[in-house]
Structure formats: structure tokens, C-alpha cells
Amino acid sequence: MLEIKNLHARLDDGREILKGVDLSVAEGEVHAIMGPNGSGKSTLAAVLAGRDGYEVTDGSVTYRGRDLFAMTADERAREGVFLAFQYPVEIPGVNNMYFLRAALNAQRRHRGEPELDAGQFLRVVRERLKLLDIADDLLQRAVNVGFSGGEKKRNEIFQMAVLEPRLAILDETDSGLDIDALRVVARGVNGLRAADRAIVMITHYKRLLDYVEPDRIHVLQDGHIVQSGDKNLAAELERSGYGTFAEAPEAAQPA
Amino acid sequence: MSAILDFPVKPEARPYLDAFRDTAGEPEWLARFRKQGLSRFAELGFPSRRSESWRYLDLQPLQKQPRLPAEPGTLAAVPPESRFDGASARVVLVDGSCNVTMSRPLPQGVWLGSMRRAINERPDLVRAAAASDSGAEHPFAALNAAFFADGFVLDIAAGIAIDEPIEVVHFAVTPGSSHTRSLVNLGAGSRATILETYAGTGRYWRNDFASWRLGEGASLTRIALVEEGPDAVHLGEVAATLGTKAKLNSFVLLLGGGTVRHEASVRMIGEGAECHLDGGFVVDRTEEANIVTNVDHQVPQGTTRELIKGVAAGRAHGAFQGKITVREHAQKVDAHQLSRNLILGGRAVIDTKPELEIYADDVKCAHGASVGELDEAALFYLRTRGIPDAEARHMLIEGFLREPVEEIADPALRDYLLRRLTRRLERLEE
Numbered sequence: 001m002l003e004i005k006n007l008h009a010r011l012d013d014g015r016e017i018l019k020g021v022d023l024s025v026a027e028g029e030v031h032a033i034m035g036p037n038g039s040g041k042s043t044l045a046a047v048l049a050g051r052d053g054y055e056v057t058d059g060s061v062t063y064r065g066r067d068l069f070a071m072t073a074d075e076r077a078r079e080g081v082f083l084a085f086q087y088p089v090e091i092p093g094v095n096n097m098y099f100l101r102a103a104l105n106a107q108r109r110h111r112g113e114p115e116l117d118a119g120q121f122l123r124v125v126r127e128r129l130k131l132l133d134i135a136d137d138l139l140q141r142a143v144n145v146g147f148s149g150g151e152k153k154r155n156e157i158f159q160m161a162v163l164e165p166r167l168a169i170l171d172e173t174d175s176g177l178d179i180d181a182l183r184v185v186a187r188g189v190n191g192l193r194a195a196d197r198a199i200v201m202i203t204h205y206k207r208l209l210d211y212v213e214p215d216r217i218h219v220l221q222d223g224h225i226v227q228s229g230d231k232n233l234a235a236e237l238e239r240s241g242y243g244t245f246a247e248a249p250e251a252a253q254p255a
Numbered sequence: 256m257s258a259i260l261d262f263p264v265k266p267e268a269r270p271y272l273d274a275f276r277d278t279a280g281e282p283e284w285l286a287r288f289r290k291q292g293l294s295r296f297a298e299l300g301f302p303s304r305r306s307e308s309w310r311y312l313d314l315q316p317l318q319k320q321p322r323l324p325a326e327p328g329t330l331a332a333v334p335p336e337s338r339f340d341g342a343s344a345r346v347v348l349v350d351g352s353c354n355v356t357m358s359r360p361l362p363q364g365v366w367l368g369s370m371r372r373a374i375n376e377r378p379d380l381v382r383a384a385a386a387s388d389s390g391a392e393h394p395f396a397a398l399n400a401a402f403f404a405d406g407f408v409l410d411i412a413a414g415i416a417i418d419e420p421i422e423v424v425h426f427a428v429t430p431g432s433s434h435t436r437s438l439v440n441l442g443a444g445s446r447a448t449i450l451e452t453y454a455g456t457g458r459y460w461r462n463d464f465a466s467w468r469l470g471e472g473a474s475l476t477r478i479a480l481v482e483e484g485p486d487a488v489h490l491g492e493v494a495a496t497l498g499t500k501a502k503l504n505s506f507v508l509l510l511g512g513g514t515v516r517h518e519a520s521v522r523m524i525g526e527g528a529e530c531h532l533d534g535g536f537v538v539d540r541t542e543e544a545n546i547v548t549n550v551d552h553q554v555p556q557g558t559t560r561e562l563i564k565g566v567a568a569g570r571a572h573g574a575f576q577g578k579i580t581v582r583e584h585a586q587k588v589d590a591h592q593l594s595r596n597l598i599l600g601g602r603a604v605i606d607t608k609p610e611l612e613i614y615a616d617d618v619k620c621a622h623g624a625s626v627g628e629l630d631e632a633a634l635f636y637l638r639t640r641g642i643p644d645a646e647a648r649h650m651l652i653e654g655f656l657r658e659p660v661e662e663i664a665d666p667a668l669r670d671y672l673l674r675r676l677t678r679r680l681e682r683l684e685e
Binding site: 049050051052072073074076077078082083085088089090091092093094099100102103106107110142143159163 | 630631632633635636637638639640641642643644646647650651653654655656657658
């Protein structure tokens with residue numbers, strides 16, 4: 001599904017953030033990428049989604065056998081890549097339902113399927129809401145405008161449910177959520193686990209992993225993946241902290 | 256004609272003076288009114304760009320190539336795209352010449368007809384309005400007084416409400432200029448909604464003047480949809496007076512025309528009156544559009560709300576100028592003015608000039624203005640959902656412009672305007 005090889009990326013200002021990331025995610029798997037602030041987690045998400053302001057200087061990313069970087073951000077999305085934002089953007093004047101129907105129809109056009117009219121789309125929406133047990137209170141509002149932090153994250157998961165991506169990247173979707181909102185988000189993610197879908201959760205905290213059990217956990221540190229393991233790695237990190245990996249080489253050197 | 260030659264005549268006014276003819280069979284007061292207007296225009300000429308309220312509009316091409324008053328042409332039918340379904344009555348003015356059709360009878364106490372008819376049947380009403388709107392300070396209102404051929408008049412008696420909109424379609428088919436003069440007179444506690452659409456083909460100049468008088472507690476909603484042809488010049492002027500607790504909802508949407516200016520001047524003469532002057536403009540290629548508002552709070556307790564949104568692309572130029580005056584004794588006035596603008600590309604220009612002039616000391620007044628570009632973060636967000644770049648840009652532009660349109664209470668009218676807006680954005684050249 002996703003093959004990241006020796007990925008190097010820097011910001012437009014020249015700062016190198018990713019310094020050789022290797023990661024392989026297969027269909028049906030849920031991976032968690034953990035790491036301290038500034039380790040490159042959100043940069044990895046941004047580079048995969050195609051955000052401007054980053055330059056890939058080395059390495060490759062293959063998505064379902066295709067060079068991901070040969071596609072624009074919107075093409076990637078139409079090919080099934082979804083990014084749940086850490087900070088979802090407010091878009092005044094654009095209705096949530098209208099926006100999401102345009103997004104779904106853009107994908108359907110891309111796949112050569114007929115577009116859905118408002119009525120057909122509403123049926124899809126109702127079905128997904130029920131599946132994930134999400135309230136429908138956000139649908140008739142402008143995209144993310146005036147939403148609480150929890151509502152914004154819930155809206156991201158709802159969009160994911162409607163768009164049914166093949167690869168979902170959740171960028172700190174758990175940050176800033178109270179326990180109830182976290183449960184709603186986790187229920188959504190668990191409900192969307194599927195044999196033909198891969199999910200990459202980027203998170204700072206172990207908390208989300210108590211609700212969504214990953215197949216693999218990776219620790220990103222200073223632009224590299226420094227350790228990978230199964231779900232038990234999270235518990236280990238909780239005990240020892242990220243410092244174990246970053247500080248280790250320096251600690252070995254006498255002052 | 257000799258009387259007016261005593262005045263100094265501005266050279267650009269000369270062709271219009273030469274084209275002036277007395278209209279046979281008009282009452283004496285009207286003939287005098289026209290001559291006064293002509294003299295005044297001869298004195299004033301075209302406003303220069305040094306004139307504050309005209310500084311953002313380039314009238315040089317019109318000044319150099321006069322568009323003289325023309326005989327009205329004919330139109331078989333109003334094109335369907337310029338028609339709103341659901342009106343109680345439709346007024347069609349072809350090159351300014353007025354024709355009224357009713358979908359159903361209007362209530363007792365409502366007089367709706369052409370200005371020509373009103374001059375004969377309701378002379379006192381027309382004459383009173385003429386006396387207060389002589390156009391002494393406004394060159395094109397003065398020119399309009401001299402040349403207006405027709406227009407429409409709506410007079411509603413006290414306490415009568417018309418719920419369904421009255422539709423007025425101004426359609427131009429003949430090169431030259433048409434000068435329309437209309438009057439809306441609402442008695443105490445009466446209520447009406449008017450949708451005016453302006454469209455046409457060819458090189459014409461439309462000089463539209465309207466006078467609105469709202470009696471105590473009267474309520475007028477007026478929507479102007481300007482979709483003129485690419486070679487058209489559209490100068491619209493509204494002079495309104497609001498009595499005690501009267502309420503005016505004005506919304507202008509400027510979507511087309513080479514050179515378009517809409518000016519609304521509102522005098523708040525009764526306490527507790529409320530005035531909403533909202534609007535938007537979309538310009539591209541080399542179009543120019545100006546929205547100008549003047550609100551004069553002469554008495555206490557008035558409310559003014561203005562929200563104007565502008566979008567300019569290509570080499571177009573848009574501008575908003577709004578002035579709110581609060582006179583010395585007009586305490587407790589609450590006025591708020593906001594101009595927000597979006598520039599697409601590096602060659603478009605938008606000017607915005609909100610202005611408060613306050614002489615009272617116990618008022619609540621605020622204004623704000625912004626000019627910005629499309630939000631890149633929002634654009635990226637839409638694209639990460641698979642929406643192609645061009646479509647995403649349109650969504651954001653439309654979203655930006657929707658805000659004032661969504662203030663319109665009547666759902667059918669609101670949807671109609673949103674559809675027109677979408678149509679306009681589909682042909683936007685960035």
C-alpha cells in the first residue's frame with residue numbers, strides 16, 4: 001500500500017526535517033507513528049498529503065505501486081489518500097454537506113462513476129453517520145466554522161467515513177480532545193478499519209492507542225524512525241519516555 | 256434653450272444640451288424641472304476624479320464618446336435567465352420604457368405603473384418627489400431629470416403589505432443612453448419587496464435614478480442584480496428617506512458591466528429607523544464596479560448596518576466608498592460598516608474607503624475594511640479532499656461572497672441570487 005524509502009525533506013527555509021524515513025504499511029494494517037514534538041511527525045503527514053512549503057530532497061514514496069510525488073495533492077486524494085488535519089481549517093460560506101458532496105463527486109468522476117445528486121448523497125451520509133454513531137449536527141454548518149476542537153476532529157473522521165480512503169493519515173487527531181470526544185473519534189477509526197484500507201495514526205500520546213489498537217508502532221525521532229515494534233512498544237514508551245532513544249548516544253559520551 | 260446658455264457650459268455637457276428637446280404635452284412644472292436639471296448638468300459637467308465620491312471610477316471613455324439619449328427599441332421577451340419566477344407583478348423596462356404585467360391582482364391601496372402614467376394620474380406624488388430630488392449636487396441625477404423618459408412608480412397606502420416580490424427588469428437593447436426615474440412611496444406600516452434586474456446588450460449607458468420614501472414603520476426590501484453587458488455603463492443612484500422606525504433592507508449584487516456604479520444615499524429623518532445596505536461585486540477582465548453609500552443620521556436612535564464584499568480578478572478594478580454621518584443631535588445611533596475584499600491575481604485592484612463622520616457624543620459606531628487573497632490553507636484543505644484546484648478556488652470565492660446574500664430573508668430570492676452568483680463565477684477569468 002505505502003512504501004516510504006529513505007525519505008528526506010526540508011522546509012522552504014532550508015531546515016532539514018526528515019532525514020531518511022523508511023516505512024512500509026500494508027493493506028488492512030493500522031500503524032502508529034509516535035515521537036516527541038519537533039521529531040518530524042507532522043512534516044511526514046504534510047509531505048505525504050502534498051502540502052506546499054516542503055521540498056523532498058531524497059528518497060521515494062510509492063503508493064499502491066505509483067510514485068506519490070508525481071501526483072498533485074488533489075490527485076492523491078482522488079486516488080484514495082486522506083489526511084485528517086491536526087488543525088482543520090475553517091472555511092466560511094462553504095456548507096459542510098455541499099463541500100463533502102463536491103469532494104465525493106470529484107472522486108467518483110475520477111473513477112468514472114456517476115455523480116451523486118443531493119438526495120443520493122444524503123442517503124450515503126445517513127448510512128455512514130449511523131455506522132459510526134456520529135451526530136448529524138455539523139452537517140448544515142459552514143466547514144469547521146465555529147466548531148469546538150472536538151467537533152472539528154469529529155468532522156475529520158466523518159469526512160473520512162464518507163470518502164472511504166484507501167490510505168488514511170491521521171495527524172494528531174487525538175490532540176486537544178476530552179475523553180468523550182476521544183472515544184467518538186476512536187469509535188470512528190475502529191469502525192473504518194478494513195481489509196483494503198491502511199491507517200497511519202500520528203500521535204504524541206499513548207492515550208489514543210488505548211482505544212485504537214495498532215498493528216505496528218514506530219518511533220520517529222529527529223527525522224528518523226528509531227524503533228519499530230508491536231502494540232507493546234507503546235507501554236514501554238510510557239515507562240521510559242522518548243528520551244531513551246534520542247538521548248542514548250549523547251549520554252554515552254562523557255561530558 | 257437660450258436661458259441655459261447664460262451659464263458656463265462644460266464642454267462634455269454640450270452634446271447633451273444639443274440633444275435636448277422639449278417633450279410635447281408635459282405639464283409646465285415638469286418642463287421647468289427638466290430645464291433646471293439640464294442647466295445644472297451643463298454647469299457641473301462630468302465629475303472629475305478629484306471629486307471625492309467619483310475618484311475610483313474612470314469616466315473618461317464615456318466623457319470622450321458621448322452616449323446620447325436614444326429612442327427606446329423593442330424586445331420580444333425578457334430572456335429567461337433575467338427572470339425570477341415567483342413575483343407578484345413584473346415591470347419590464349426596455350431601454351427605460353415601462354410595461355407592467357400582474358401575475359395576480361395587487362391589493363387595494365397599491366398603485367403600480369409607469370412613471371409616464373404616474374405623471375398624469377398621480378402628479379402630486381411625482382411632483383413632491385421631484386422637488387426634493389432635484390439633483391442639485393449630483394451631475395447625473397441632474398442629467399436624468401432633464402432626459403428621463405419613463406420609470407416605474409410604486410405607491411402603497413398605509414398598512415398594506417405585499418409579501419411576494421415585485422420584479423422589475425431593466426433591459427437595454429439600443430445604443431446610446433436611457434435615463435430612468437422611479438419612485439417608491441410606502442405609507443405608514445406598509446411593506447414591499449422589490450427585485451430589480453439590470454441587463455442588456457450593446458454599447459449603452461444606463462442612468463438610473465430612484466427615489467424611495469418610507470413612512471413611519473414602513474419596510475422596504477430592495478434587491479438590485481446588475482448583470483449588464485460588457486460594453487455597458489451603468490450609473491445607478493438611489494435617494495431614500497426613512498421615517499420613524501422605518502426599515503430599509505437594500506442589497507446590491509454587481510455581477511456584470513464594463514463600468515458600473517451603484518450609489519445609495521439614505522437620510523434617516525425619523526427616530527428609530529433602521530437601514531441595512533449590504534452588497535457585493537465581482538469584476539474581472541477590465542471591468543470597473545463601485546458601490547457607494549451615504550447614510551445621514553439626522554435624528555437620534557437610528558441603526559445602520561453595512562456589509563459589502565468585493566472580488567476582483569484580471570485587470571479589473573472594484574471599489575467601495577461608504578460614508579456614515581451622525582449629526583450633532585443624533586444621539587444613540589448604532590452604526591456598523593464592514594468592507595471585505597478578495598483580490599485574485601497580481602493585476603486586479605480594489606479600493607475601499609469606509610468613513611465615519613460623527614458629531615454626536617453618545618453613539619456606537621464602528622467600521623472595518625480588509626483586502627486579501629485566497630486563503631492558501633483553506634485551498635489546500637479542499638484539495639486534500641480531492642477537489643481539483645480550479646473548483647476549490649471557486650468554492651472559496653463563492654463562500655466568501657455568500658455571506659451578505661444569506662442575509663436575504665426570502666428563501667426563493669436568496670436561492671435565485673445564489674444561482675446568479677454561481678453562474679457569474681463560472682465565467683470568472685482569474
